[in-house]
Amino acid sequence: MSLCLTDLTVRLKKTPPLFPALTLCIEPGEVATVMGPSGVGKSTLLDAVAGLLSPTFILSGQITLNGVDISPLPAEARRIGLMFQDAVLFPHLSVGDNLAFGLSRTVKGRRVRRDTVQEALTDAGLPGMYDRDPASLSGGQKSRAALMRTLLADPAALLLDEPFSKLDAGLRDEMRGFTFTHIRKREIPTLMVTHDPEDAEATNGPIITLSKAETSR
Amino acid sequence: MTARDGRGLRIAVLAVLALGLLGPIAAGLGQTARAAFGVMPELGAVDPGLGPWRELSSIPGLWTSVKLTLWTGLAATLLSLMLAVGFCAVAHERMSNSAAARWLTPFLAAPHAAMAIGLAFVLAPSGWIARLLAPLMGWGNPPDLAIVNDPWGIALILGLMVKEVPFLLLVMLSALTQIPLRQNMAAGRMLGYGRGLVWMKIIAPQVWPLIRLPVMVVLAYALSTVDMGLILGPSNPPVLAVLLTRLFSDPDIARILPASAGALMQGLLVAAAFALLWLAELATRRLGLWWVRGGGRGSSAEPLLRAATALVMALFAIGTLAMLSLVIWSLAWRWPWPAALPQSWSLKAWGSPGAGWAHALGNTLLLAGATTAISLTLAIAWLEGEDRARRGRAAWAEALIYLPLLVPQIAFLYGLNILFLRLGISGGHVAVIWAQALFVFPYVMITLSDPWRALDPRLTRAAASLGAGPWRRLFAVKLPVLAMPILTAAAIGTAVSVAQYLPTLFMGAGRVATLTTEAVTLSSGSDRRVTGVYASLQAGLPLAAYAAAFLIPALVHRDRTVLKGASA
Numbered sequence: 001m002s003l004c005l006t007d008l009t010v011r012l013k014k015t016p017p018l019f020p021a022l023t024l025c026i027e028p029g030e031v032a033t034v035m036g037p038s039g040v041g042k043s044t045l046l047d048a049v050a051g052l053l054s055p056t057f058i059l060s061g062q063i064t065l066n067g068v069d070i071s072p073l074p075a076e077a078r079r080i081g082l083m084f085q086d087a088v089l090f091p092h093l094s095v096g097d098n099l100a101f102g103l104s105r106t107v108k109g110r111r112v113r114r115d116t117v118q119e120a121l122t123d124a125g126l127p128g129m130y131d132r133d134p135a136s137l138s139g140g141q142k143s144r145a146a147l148m149r150t151l152l153a154d155p156a157a158l159l160l161d162e163p164f165s166k167l168d169a170g171l172r173d174e175m176r177g178f179t180f181t182h183i184r185k186r187e188i189p190t191l192m193v194t195h196d197p198e199d200a201e202a203t204n205g206p207i208i209t210l211s212k213a214e215t216s217r
Numbered sequence: 218m219t220a221r222d223g224r225g226l227r228i229a230v231l232a233v234l235a236l237g238l239l240g241p242i243a244a245g246l247g248q249t250a251r252a253a254f255g256v257m258p259e260l261g262a263v264d265p266g267l268g269p270w271r272e273l274s275s276i277p278g279l280w281t282s283v284k285l286t287l288w289t290g291l292a293a294t295l296l297s298l299m300l301a302v303g304f305c306a307v308a309h310e311r312m313s314n315s316a317a318a319r320w321l322t323p324f325l326a327a328p329h330a331a332m333a334i335g336l337a338f339v340l341a342p343s344g345w346i347a348r349l350l351a352p353l354m355g356w357g358n359p360p361d362l363a364i365v366n367d368p369w370g371i372a373l374i375l376g377l378m379v380k381e382v383p384f385l386l387l388v389m390l391s392a393l394t395q396i397p398l399r400q401n402m403a404a405g406r407m408l409g410y411g412r413g414l415v416w417m418k419i420i421a422p423q424v425w426p427l428i429r430l431p432v433m434v435v436l437a438y439a440l441s442t443v444d445m446g447l448i449l450g451p452s453n454p455p456v457l458a459v460l461l462t463r464l465f466s467d468p469d470i471a472r473i474l475p476a477s478a479g480a481l482m483q484g485l486l487v488a489a490a491f492a493l494l495w496l497a498e499l500a501t502r503r504l505g506l507w508w509v510r511g512g513g514r515g516s517s518a519e520p521l522l523r524a525a526t527a528l529v530m531a532l533f534a535i536g537t538l539a540m541l542s543l544v545i546w547s548l549a550w551r552w553p554w555p556a557a558l559p560q561s562w563s564l565k566a567w568g569s570p571g572a573g574w575a576h577a578l579g580n581t582l583l584l585a586g587a588t589t590a591i592s593l594t595l596a597i598a599w600l601e602g603e604d605r606a607r608r609g610r611a612a613w614a615e616a617l618i619y620l621p622l623l624v625p626q627i628a629f630l631y632g633l634n635i636l637f638l639r640l641g642i643s644g645g646h647v648a649v650i651w652a653q654a655l656f657v658f659p660y661v662m663i664t665l666s667d668p669w670r671a672l673d674p675r676l677t678r679a680a681a682s683l684g685a686g687p688w689r690r691l692f693a694v695k696l697p698v699l700a701m702p703i704l705t706a707a708a709i710g711t712a713v714s715v716a717q718y719l720p721t722l723f724m725g726a727g728r729v730a731t732l733t734t735e736a737v738t739l740s741s742g743s744d745r746r747v748t749g750v751y752a753s754l755q756a757g758l759p760l761a762a763y764a765a766a767f768l769i770p771a772l773v774h775r776d777r778t779v780l781k782g783a784s785a
Contacts, residue, residue: 052403075406076514082407088400092422093509100510101418102408113510153408 001066002027003049003157003189008061010041010048018044019210021061026157028187031180031203033194036210042193045210046159049191050082051075065156081155081188083163083179087142089134095145096121096130102149120148124178140171147179151186158183160192164199176202223605223687230598234617238655241633242624246484248632252477259635260471269474273482276464276475278454286457286486289370289450290440291493293377298432300378300532301385303525305393306416314390324383324536326708326759328716330733333376333448334740334752335539337365338546340372343554345542351555359554366452373450377442379536381435382529385428391667392427396420413518418509425498430615434622436494437487441625444718444733448740457483458627462719465631466727477631484628491623540756547749566746573735574750580646581715581731581758587650589710592658593703599662600669601691604677610666618662621655626719634723644726652720653713661710668702700773704766712759732758 004025009017018041026032036042047053049063052075063071070078089098099117107116114130121129124144129137137145143163150158163179164172180203183190194200200207251257255266273279308317324332339345343359350356365372398420405415446459454460461483464476546552550563567574603610630652637643637651672695680694696703718733725734736751 050403050407052406074411075403076409076411079409080407082403084400084404086400088397088404090401090404090419090423092419093506097506097509100512103512104409105512105514107512110510113512149408 001156001187001189003191004062004064005049006062006064008045008048008059008063010044010053011058011060012056013058019212022208022210024206024208026189026191026205028189029184031160031183031190031192031205033192033200033203033205033207034210035194035197035200035207037212038195040210040212042210043161046082046161046191046193050080050159051078052082079154079156080159081150081153081157082159083147083150083161085162085166087134087146089137089142089146089149091134093134094130095126095132095134095137098134098145099149099152103152104154106154116152120152121145124148139167140175143167143171143175144178147182151182155188158188158190160190160194162194162196163192165194165196172198173202223602226598227602227606230595230602233595234599237651238621238658239617241636241651241655242621242629244636245629245631245633246624248635249477249480249484249629250632252474252632252635253481254478255474257474257477257635259638260473262471262474269478272475273478276460279460279479282454282457282460283482283486285370285451285454286440286483287490289373289377289446289456290436291490292370293374293381293439294432294436296374297378297381297385297435300525300529301382301389302416302421303522304382304529305386305389306413306420306522307526309390309393309398314394317390318387321383321387322763323540323760324380324533325387326712326763327380327536327540327756328712328733328759329376329380329442330444330448330716330718330737330740331543331752331756332380332536332539333445334736334748335541335543335756336372336376336379336535337448337740338542338745338749339535339538340364340375345538345557348555348557356555365449368451370451370456373446373456375532375535376445376449377439379532379539380445381439382532385431385435386529388428388431389424392424393420395427396423409514411514411519413522414514416522417518418505422502422505429498430619433491433494434619436490437623437625440487440490441483441627443627444737447737457486458625461627462722465627465723473631480625480628480631483625487623487625487628543749543752543756545749546745547753549746549749563746566744566750573730574732574754577730577732577735577751578754578758580729581733581755583646584650584653584717584721584729584731585711585714585758585762587646588654588657588714589661589707591650591654592661592710593665593707595658596662596665596706597696597703600665601695605687618659620659622659626656630719630723634726637724643724644728646725646729648724649721649729652724653717656717656720657710657713660713661706664706664709665699665702668699672699701766701770704769705763708759708762708766711762715755715758 002025006023007021008023009019009021011017019036022045024032034042034045044053044057048057048059051070051073053059059071062069065079070080089095090101093101096117099120100113103113103116107113118130121127124147126141126145134142134145160179164175167175176199192199192203252262253269255262255264255268312320337344341347342362342364347356347359401419401423402412402415405419406412410418441458442456443458443462446456447462450456450459455463457479461476461479464472464479467476545559547566548562548564549559550561550565552559633652634643634648637648642648676694676698677690680690685693715731716733718737721729721731721734732751732755736748736755739748739751
């Protein structure tokens with residue numbers, strides 16, 4: 001499974017592209033980093049790959065997952081996971097039920113599903129916290145729970161949108177290690193957007209710096 | 218500043234509410250309960266007993282009435298809720314809240330009775346829909362069908378839905394602004410769920426606690442409406458509230474005793490419906506959790522949501538036709554079957570204001586002005602008291618605001634009237650204003666609370682640092698800045714006051730004629746042209762109030778972008 005972007009650009013109607021055409025292939029377990037000044041369209045790039053682009057944007061180029069063009073598919077059918085700056089745990093569900101919501105449908109049977117979630121919680125350093133209110137978790141615990149929820153959905157590729165920027169400096173290293181270990185273990189091609197050079201260094205992967213497209217008119 | 222600030226103001230507001238709002242409701246319920254068990258000295262009934270209940274249960278058709286009440290009330294509420302949720306799921310992304318609010322306004326502003334009369338004009342065998350179908354179906358005469366006042370209450374359910382779906386939509390759109398909708402939607406979709414499923418599994422459960430009270434208001438109203446029940450509901454036997462209103466107005470005043478027993482039963486019916494809602498919530502939560510844990514992604518929710526949207530559009534279309542038909546009938550002269558429009562027009566029905574409608578209009582304006590002014594003053598005093606105490610609202614206070622909307626009117630209004638008789642104010646404007654204000658105040662308060670709390674606190678702090686005391690901060694900063702929401706609350710207060718039927722009928726002892734009481738009376742078989750005049754005025758007055766609430770700030774603050782209300 002590899003995630004490839006070919007000549008990918010995004011533009012608002014009748015304006016030049018936000019950034020120069022991007023071509024990039026991410027191999028399984030590899031984390032590619034996109035950096036660049038704010039306003040250059042990093043988040044828009046992630047939205048484009050995720051399928052969350054608002055209809056005012058026009059996308060050109062190709063997004064292929066394992067050779068299949070996924071750009072015509074809606075977000076929910078792309079099998080791409082997205083980690084936000086905030087954990088976005090659903091407040092009306094317990095921590096465990098948040099993970100169960102993410103857990104892929106291919107895991108069948110009430111018992112098996114619950115056990116899978118319990119295991120994932122233990123994996124995330126949250127053993128026995130199935131029934132906890134997500135609001136009662138610490139920042140790091142929330143992030144780990146959110147990553148587990150995303151991974152349980154069995155994504156074919158992963159997008160990270162400044163995933164560590166809201167964590168305390170001390171927690172960041174730990175969370176980076178946790179995240180990248182799981183990504184490598186599961187061999188998921190991953191595209192990360194960040195401001196923080198330390199995030200990029202920790203990946204040992206390719207780094208692309210986006211700059212504003214030529215605005216000659 | 219300390220928490221003691223504004224203590225006097227808060228105590229005054231609480232005293233007014235306890236004596237003016239809580240007191241009357243409790244006393245009214247108490248009087249009703251006493252009469253229900255045979256004690257009403259005014260009628261010479263002094264021995265407590267179960268006589269009134271026996272008399273009530275011997276009324277032919279009573280149980281059919283009860284069944285009809287439950288059926289129409291529960292069905293209308295459930296369907297309205299389902300349709301509103303479905304519509305919201307589809308429409309919220311395509312429409313800004315302000316656009317939606319403008320769009321909903323005419324439906325919210327039109328009083329229930331006016332909408333019901335219009336619907337009767339549209340749905341009746343000789344109404345608009347039948348006229349449009351006649352050429353296709355080859356009907357030479359109006360079809361012989363009881364569509365309005367049908368024995369199954371379908372017309373009543375439809376009428377309730379036309380009014381309640383827009384209300385629930387407004388409430389939901391406002392609730393949606395309080396949860397991180399876009400984030401939740403993106404997170405849900407990235408886990409593989411389609412929009413419809415995210416809506417049902419993630420968004421709706423978070424919205425529900427925010428709309429539970431308004432749904433209970435809808436439920437209580439749907440189970441106990443008198444004016445809509447009279448105009449659209451089954452005629453014999455009618456829904457319980459209509460049956461009781463007739464009983465209370467019976468020339469034989471001894472019938473007040475069984476009527477009171479029935480009024481108590483009406484209260485119990487509503488209480489039982491609330492219990493049912495609570496049970497349904499528990500069951501839904503368990504079932505929903507089971508559903509969420511299953512992790513199913515099949516995106517089968519979309520067709521259901523689209524169907525709900527189509528039905529809501531159909532409701533809006535029928536509602537629009539209903540309001541148009543009021544005006545058209547009031548201007549019609551010759552309109553033979555099956556012409557789609559009148560053959561000749563006339564202003565005759567409007568031409569003699571002295572004959573009635575001018576008097577009713579005057580009364581309606583007076584009552585609306587007085588109740589709105591009282592309610593607005595009280596609401597502003599309450600909110601200012603909260604500000605000065607720097608406290609949020611306690612749960613009991615929120616419940617107090619909703620109380621008059623949750624207790625069915627008929628359960629306490631007649632009891633309250635007995636009390637007013639003793640005070641010697643029954644049958645006059647004061648009594649009607651007092652009774653109407655019980656229902657106007659909650660809506661004014663609910664409407665004003667959110668914008669009041671959203672006011673930028675730095676404005677008042679800046680004013681304070683410039684030496685302005687609490688009263689100057691209120692009158693020179695808060696009220697002018699909040700002019701738009703205050704006027705909107707006033708418009709809603711006007712709409713609620715104009716729509717009141719039962720309080721005006723009971724407290725006015727039939728002597729205070731308003732557009733609503735006249736329109737409801739006329740609706741049973743009078744000249745449609747005259748009925749059209751009253752109902753048009755009845756619907757037009759709140760609409761004019763809304764228009765004023767929109768235009769006045771736009772004119773006064775025409776060179777103040779923030780205050781013009783462009784964003785409201």
